[in-house]
Amino acid sequence: MSEDNSTLFNQSLEKGLAVLRAFDAHRRTMNLAEVAEAAGINKSSAQRMIHTLEQLGYVRKHPLTKRFQLTPRVMEIGYNYLAADTLVDVANPFLAELAQVTGETTNLTEPDGLEMVYVARFVAPKFIPIHMPIGSRIPMYCTGSGRAYLSALMDTQIDTLLGASDLKRHTLHTLTSMDEIRAQIEATRRQGYATNKEELFLGDMTIAAPILGSQGLPVAAVHVVAPTSRWTLEEAERKLAPAVIECARAIRTSIRTL
Missing domain, CATH: 3.30.450.40 (GAF domain)
Known part of the structure; x- marks a missing residue:
């Protein structure tokens, strides 16, 4: 996590982005504990971030394994950069x-x-x-x-x-x-x-x-x-x-x- 102590710096946003970035070719799916470890945040924060991202459609939970994974909506952010x-x-x-x-x-x-x-x-x-x-x-x-x-x-x-x-x-x-x-x-x-x-x-x-x-x-x-x-x-x-x-x-x- 960043050491920026500015009052303008939003640590919640930083944690949310850290969760999104934690998923990769080696970690395609993760449970909550794995998300917390990969993102470098505690389990409570990971739970809040995952819940929010799931509600926004960027993350989904497999109905059987209960493991989380990214959704195609994440690609919208990268595409917007390329388009601009x-x-x-x-x-x-x-x-x-x-x-x-x-x-x-x-x-x-x-x-x-x-x-x-x-x-x-x-x-x-x-x-x-x-x-x-x-x-x-x-x-x-x-x-x-x-x-x-x-x-x-x-x-x-x-x-x-x-x-x-x-x-x-x-x-x-x-x-x-x-x-x-x-x-x-x-x-x-x-x-x-x-x-x-x-x-x-x-x-x-x-x-x-x-x-x-x-x-x-x-x-x-x-x-x-x-x-x-x-x-x-x-x-x-x-x-x-x-x-x-x-x-x-x-x-x-x-x-x-x-």
């Missing part, structure tokens, strides 16, 4: 064109804390090793889109974000050394695109470029998925990187005209 996000509207035609030109899946991610969040995606008909639906989150430090975004920040900002990240090893290829990650970010600055080769998921490789806003600061990143079953890193850099860079530039230009 001008960047998504601007980027979609360029992502579609990039997917057609490359023949591969294209994605738009935006930063949130230490992670990048998928907000747009055009899936190619070809096989891709990992399914990443809208709303999926990936760490900045070991992904192409994350490094692309980081490359457009000031050094002090990069150090702060990397310093707060849990630099854990997801695969045998994950870079966890601060020096190695910074070297990748510096390379991204020089060449205009970032790469990730199986650092988060085996078989998954990406080429990414940052999208800069009207103030010249990064607001998102675009990346193409280049599965290792079809691409070598050298081929992906030679054939895909120019198209990814051009896509990011076109989105940036369109943002400026809004």
Whole structure:
């Protein structure tokens, strides 16, 4: 729970959101005690939050197991963000064109804390090793889109974000050394695109470029998925990187005209 002591801060709302966020792929259903533990609140608070959310239609209780689960109404909140996000509207035609030109899946991610969040995606008909639906989150430090975004920040900002990240090893290829990650970010600055080769998921490789806003600061990143079953890193850099860079530039230009 937050340590904000402001009189304007609503702790009940914070607890309610904590309950909603407690449900995930590992906790699809929970009983009251599990909800309290996952949300970091006491059982009495959990009971009030669950009851309220159930009455509002965001949570339901299974009639037989008596376990709670989210309802589709929760998706309304996320959809409203996407519907109001001008960047998504601007980027979609360029992502579609990039997917057609490359023949591969294209994605738009935006930063949130230490992670990048998928907000747009055009899936190619070809096989891709990992399914990443809208709303999926990936760490900045070991992904192409994350490094692309980081490359457009000031050094002090990069150090702060990397310093707060849990630099854990997801695969045998994950870079966890601060020096190695910074070297990748510096390379991204020089060449205009970032790469990730199986650092988060085996078989998954990406080429990414940052999208800069009207103030010249990064607001998102675009990346193409280049599965290792079809691409070598050298081929992906030679054939895909120019198209990814051009896509990011076109989105940036369109943002400026809004």
